[in-house]
Amino acid sequence: MAYTIKDVAKKAGVSIATVSRVLNNQPGFSEKTKQKVQQVIEELGYEPNAVARGLINNKTHTIGVLFPELSSMLVTDFLNGIETMAHELGSSVIVCHTEADGEKTMKYLQLLNEKRIDGIIFVSAILKEEYYNYIRKMGIPMVLLSTESYAYPVPYVKVNDQHAAYSATKYLLNKGHKKIGMISGNKDDLIAGKPRIMGFKMALKDSGIAFTDNIIYSKGFSFQDGLDGMEKLMKQSSEISAIFAASDEIAFGALSFAYQHGIKIPDDVSIIGYDNLSIAEMAIPPLTTVGQPLIKMGKTAASMLFEMLESGNVFVENRILPHEILERETVREKR
Amino acid sequence: MAYTIKDVAKKAGVSIATVSRVLNNQPGFSEKTKQKVQQVIEELGYEPNAVARGLINNKTHTIGVLFPELSSMLVTDFLNGIETMAHELGSSVIVCHTEADGEKTMKYLQLLNEKRIDGIIFVSAILKEEYYNYIRKMGIPMVLLSTESYAYPVPYVKVNDQHAAYSATKYLLNKGHKKIGMISGNKDDLIAGKPRIMGFKMALKDSGIAFTDNIIYSKGFSFQDGLDGMEKLMKQSSEISAIFAASDEIAFGALSFAYQHGIKIPDDVSIIGYDNLSIAEMAIPPLTTVGQPLIKMGKTAASMLFEMLESGNVFVENRILPHEILERETVREKR
DNA sequence: TCATCCAACGTAAACGTTTACGTAAAAGAG
DNA sequence: CTCTTTTACGTAAACGTTTACGTTGGATGA
Numbered sequence: 001m002a003y004t005i006k007d008v009a010k011k012a013g014v015s016i017a018t019v020s021r022v023l024n025n026q027p028g029f030s031e032k033t034k035q036k037v038q039q040v041i042e043e044l045g046y047e048p049n050a051v052a053r054g055l056i057n058n059k060t061h062t063i064g065v066l067f068p069e070l071s072s073m074l075v076t077d078f079l080n081g082i083e084t085m086a087h088e089l090g091s092s093v094i095v096c097h098t099e100a101d102g103e104k105t106m107k108y109l110q111l112l113n114e115k116r117i118d119g120i121i122f123v124s125a126i127l128k129e130e131y132y133n134y135i136r137k138m139g140i141p142m143v144l145l146s147t148e149s150y151a152y153p154v155p156y157v158k159v160n161d162q163h164a165a166y167s168a169t170k171y172l173l174n175k176g177h178k179k180i181g182m183i184s185g186n187k188d189d190l191i192a193g194k195p196r197i198m199g200f201k202m203a204l205k206d207s208g209i210a211f212t213d214n215i216i217y218s219k220g221f222s223f224q225d226g227l228d229g230m231e232k233l234m235k236q237s238s239e240i241s242a243i244f245a246a247s248d249e250i251a252f253g254a255l256s257f258a259y260q261h262g263i264k265i266p267d268d269v270s271i272i273g274y275d276n277l278s279i280a281e282m283a284i285p286p287l288t289t290v291g292q293p294l295i296k297m298g299k300t301a302a303s304m305l306f307e308m309l310e311s312g313n314v315f316v317e318n319r320i321l322p323h324e325i326l327e328r329e330t331v332r333e334k335r
Numbered sequence: 336m337a338y339t340i341k342d343v344a345k346k347a348g349v350s351i352a353t354v355s356r357v358l359n360n361q362p363g364f365s366e367k368t369k370q371k372v373q374q375v376i377e378e379l380g381y382e383p384n385a386v387a388r389g390l391i392n393n394k395t396h397t398i399g400v401l402f403p404e405l406s407s408m409l410v411t412d413f414l415n416g417i418e419t420m421a422h423e424l425g426s427s428v429i430v431c432h433t434e435a436d437g438e439k440t441m442k443y444l445q446l447l448n449e450k451r452i453d454g455i456i457f458v459s460a461i462l463k464e465e466y467y468n469y470i471r472k473m474g475i476p477m478v479l480l481s482t483e484s485y486a487y488p489v490p491y492v493k494v495n496d497q498h499a500a501y502s503a504t505k506y507l508l509n510k511g512h513k514k515i516g517m518i519s520g521n522k523d524d525l526i527a528g529k530p531r532i533m534g535f536k537m538a539l540k541d542s543g544i545a546f547t548d549n550i551i552y553s554k555g556f557s558f559q560d561g562l563d564g565m566e567k568l569m570k571q572s573s574e575i576s577a578i579f580a581a582s583d584e585i586a587f588g589a590l591s592f593a594y595q596h597g598i599k600i601p602d603d604v605s606i607i608g609y610d611n612l613s614i615a616e617m618a619i620p621p622l623t624t625v626g627q628p629l630i631k632m633g634k635t636a637a638s639m640l641f642e643m644l645e646s647g648n649v650f651v652e653n654r655i656l657p658h659e660i661l662e663r664e665t666v667r668e669k670r
Numbered sequence: 671t672c673a674t675c676c677a678a679c680g681t682a683a684a685c686g687t688t689t690a691c692g693t694a695a696a697a698g699a700g
Numbered sequence: 701c702t703c704t705t706t707t708a709c710g711t712a713a714a715c716g717t718t719t720a721c722g723t724t725g726g727a728t729g730a
Contacts, residue, residue, distance in 0.1 A: 002474075004716055015680045020718060028678060045472065050449040051395060052716035054386045056685045062429070062450070070415040071613065073408070080405040083432055092446060094397070094427045097418055111427065113337075114385040115397075137380065139337070223617050252617045259619045278406065282558050282587045284594045284619045339686055350710045355688060363708060387686035391715045 003046045012040040023048060054116065061091045063305060064112040068100040068125040073249070073277045074294060078123055078145060081298020089306050091118065100125060106134065113138050119305045121145055126191060127152060141308035143316075145301040146292075147191045155308075157300045157319040159292045161192060164323040165199025168244050168272050168290040171325055173207050176334035177242035177270060180204065181214035183229035183254060185221040185246045192221070196246050196274065214240060221246060226253020234263070241334050242270040248277045251287055255330070259284075266332035276326055286328035293321050338381045347375040358383060389451065396426045398640060399447040403435040403460040408584070408612045409629060413458055413480060416633020424641050426453065435460060441469065448473050454640045456480055461526060462487060476643035478651075480636040481627075482526045490643075492635045492654040494627050496527060499658040500534025503579050503607050503625040506660055508542050511669035512577035512605060515539065516549035518564035518589060520556040520581045527556070531581050531609065549575060556581060561588020569598070576669055577605040583612045586622055590665070594619075601667035611661055621663035628656050 005023075009016040014033055021028050022037045029037075040046075054060040065082055067075050079095065086093045094117065098105040109131065112120065120135060120142040127149045135142050144156035172180050182200045186193040197215060216233045218225035226249060233243065234257075245251035251273030258265050265271055265285060273280060276291025304316050340358075344351040349368055356363045357372045364372075375381075389395040400417055402410050414430065421428045429452065433440040444466065447455065455470060455477040462484045470477050479491035507515050517535045521528040532550065551567050553560035561584060568578065569592075580586035586608030593600050600606055600620060608615060611626025639651050 006716080016717080017681080017719075018679060021679090024718080026719090030678065033678080047445065047449050049390075049451060049716050051386055051389045051451050052685090053718080054685095055384075055390055055687090055716080056718050058685080060386060070411055070418065073411070073614075076405055076408070076411050079430065080432065083405060083430055087431070087443075092429045092431075092450065095414065095418055095430055096422070096427075097415065108422075110382065114382050115427065116384060116386050249617075252614075256617060256619060256621075279408075279587075279614055282584075282591060284591060286591075341686080351687080352689075352711080353709060356709090359688080361689090365708065368708080384686050387715090388688080389715095390686080390717085391688050393715080 002049070003044045004049070005046075007044060008037065008040050008046050011044065012037045058116070060116050060118055062094060062115070062117045063091055063119045063121065063302075064094045064096060064108075064115075064117045065121045065123065066105065066108060066125070067095065067097045067123050070095070070097040072124075073279065074124065074146070074275065077278070077294035078298040078301075081295040081300075082121060082145075082302045083298075084295075085299040085302035085306075089302070091306075098125070102128065102130065105131060109134050109138075118309055119143075121301050121305060122154075123147065124192075127154060141305055141314065143301050143304045143308070145297060148318075150190070153315060155304055155316045155318050157297055157304060157321065159297075159323045160320050161195035162199040162202070164274065164290050164292075165196035165244065165246075166203045167199075167323065167325060168274065169200050169203035170207075171290075172242040172244065172270065172272060172331065173203065173209075175242070175270065175331060178209060178334075179212075179214070179237070179240040180209075180242045180244065181216070181233050181237055181240040182244045183216045183218060183226060183233060183246060183250050185218055185225070185250070187217045193246070200244055212237070218246075218250070221249055223249045223253045223256070226250035226255075227257050228253070230254035230257035234261070240269065242331070243272070245271060245273045248273040248275040248280050248287060248289055250274075251289065251330075252279075252283060255283060255287070266330050270331040270334070272325075272331055276324075280326070281328065283330075285330055288328045288331040289326050291324050291326050293324075297321055337384070338379045339384070340381075342379060343372065343375050343381050346379065347372045393451070395451050395453055397429060397450070397452045398426055398454045398456065398637075399429045399431060399443075399450075399452045400456045400458060401440065401443060401460070402430065402432045402458050405430070405432040407459075408614065409459065409481070409610065412613070412629035413633040413636075416630040416635075417456060417480075417637045418633075419630075420634040420637035420641075424637070426641070433460070437463065437465065440466060444469050444473075453644055454478075456636050456640060457489075458482070459527075462489060476640055476649065478636050478639045478643070480632060483653075485525070488650060490639055490651045490653050492632050492639060492656065494632075494658045495655050496530035497534040497537070499609065499625050499627075500531035500579070500581075501538045502534075502658065502660060503609065504535045504538035505542075506625075507577040507579065507605065507607060507666065508538065508544075510577070510605065510666060513544060513669075514547075514549070514572070514575040515544075515577045515579065516551070516568050516572060516575040517579045518551045518553060518561060518568060518581060518585050520553055520560070520585070522552050528581070535579055547572070553581075553585070556584055558584045558588045558591070561585035561590075562592050563588070565589035565592035569596070575604065577666070578607070580606060580608045583608040583610040583615050583622060583624055585609075586624065586665075587614075587618060590618060590622070601665050605666040605669070607660075607666055611659075615661070616663065618665075620665055623663045623666040624661050626659045626661050628659070632656055 096108040123145045148156040216229040273289035280287040431443040458480045483491040551564040608624035615622040
């Protein structure tokens, strides 16, 4: 059994209150007793029980992070950022992966509630009414990462998807491309799907390019979607010279399809992705992409949460982090 | 404030002991009171406080996972497996990334100790004496994932690296290759480095092929190591027709270098990787590799931990999971 | 010198559970 | 019908902390 504060108190010849006081550096003890107590703590290797502390302080120094899936490559960087910041601020993080399943999500929320975590970061999924209501009842702060809620006042950290998509498309236009296609994600996805499509369309329109239906609508943002999307796009509008892929994984799929069918990238077709996953620069050829600052986003989400925790405010400013175009080798100037 | 067991007891007109009994399904209450209590619980939306439970039961239903880094792509799948199994068995997982830093690791261990977690999974790093001693003192079970300890009796789950490397090399040999090179990881890494080198050498030897120094020793297992390794290897022994890369990331680096320098894969040189990361099949061309069952390994590590927790044993059988060769398109028969 | 104040503690209640123990009533045995 | 056993509870202690409150003893002030 681990030593308790009582053991320390007895051995140091003081009361547990005094031990607690030096532990928490609260006034009410002399230098001499401080020395003595700390010496005993050292000797015994005593370490306070965070569970007991949590019970009385109503604070567990633990936050929960809800991911729809752990297989996506985005989460690694998000988690990295979150964990780094949380640990810096003295908290631990519990990961949950909900598989985008409503029932599972509720189970996780219940679990996290029972564990009395201090706050929640909700990642890359839509915040359903059921979730929101439950978390409200829990009475703890929450922030959304890489998603936002139109229905509920929950602070979020994101990049501006529409703007980023606009930039990506504009980048292709500036390179002289006129016939540009897009392999989009799910157009019914109001967070990551539609805005990127909107940005794409808007850039074309602003450049005075007549919009010819060059958008392939996929189910998701996966490699397979890219593979399928590229096939459809090539069949449907073979004259295009550049493609905006709504995610890096889609871009990889497109790249793969191109490779399999002798389409040279970027000689025949240019491709720009979206996300800047760590593997983007490992692609062949290295993928030009509009990057989200993934780790930074994770860190930001965590600090927002702690800001709310400290201030006691239920809300905090949203953060729109800047995107950035990483020029690599999948886009070529069109003469 | 959330409701407590007292609120339930009062409203149901029973004592807190009775509420606790129906909560834990322990004998000592009638069907009628059970109904009543459950109804009140439902009405109030009461959920037990796991912190208080943890204090008295000395069990937090939380395990800790220590990763050296969260950026490697291996961890996603490991974490996925661990989290899935842990949640299935009613526990949460706290992630820690130590950045392979001794001091940080000790800090994390201390934190986990204070939080009174039930067990630890230690991933992909060497178990230093300091760590081991500390965890022993914590008095909780631990299992090693994708690593093992020669010095201490800690159960582990791994694939047989040497055997897997042997298989990979043999696979190349069976395809008719005679001049085979290897881009290895760190040869001083006794867990993931040396065994793979040994397996490689042994396969060559068993096939009666004179060993010519065709091994490039890298610092790690990264993309950059693959890029550099491939360059060195091509310079040093340009006549080789096949390469065994000690990790998929190294293989990606090699692929990239080959692409940049007009070396055709697999026409000029065949490459086999190691790990079977999810992105292996997204590579161009899709990467032939010897696969570790990453998710399965994570799940296995978790179940071993829970087996130890339930049985109270400090040890449990090690698990060597089978590897498997995934034939894709980076290896070609040599005529 | 004596009242006052403050630093330096100790005591005990509280946090929300679980559980050993006690007790009254119901059920069963003879 | 009485005695014993069982069922269905309630009471209170315990888990390891924090903290409000009370109690010292010495320093300070007049």
